[in-house]
Amino acid sequence: MCGCSTHQSQTSKAVDHDPSALALKVEDMACGHCASAITKAIEVGLPGVKVEADLASKSVLVRGAADLSKVKALVTEAGYTPSVA
Incomplete structure (x- = not known):
């Protein structure tokens, strides 16, 4: 979990719905x-994927990854608690 203590609101960027993407x-x-840490953890662990993290909806969309369990493991290793969206 985040320890930066800044927790300022960030403008929402809508996460597109893509049926082939993994949503968490x-x-x-x-x-x-937090959004940057999650994005970086997934992109480093699965090179070539595209990650969109939307702070307002607390959603993460991963395009190009076929293994949901691997994505969830990477987010968990980064210190966060993912669930299927």
């Missing part, structure tokens, strides 16, 4: 730092 909810994504 990360309720403990509290700020821009």
Whole structure:
């Protein structure tokens, strides 16, 4: 979980619905730092994927990844609690 203590609101960027993408909810994504940490964890762990984290809806969309369990494991390793959206 985030320890940056900035927790400022970030403008919402709508996460497009893509039926081929993996969608997660990360309720403990509290700020821009959290969204960046989750994005980086997934992109480093699965090179070539595209990650969109929307702080306002606490959702993460991953395009190009076929393994939901791997994505969830990467988010968990980063210190967050993912669930299927």
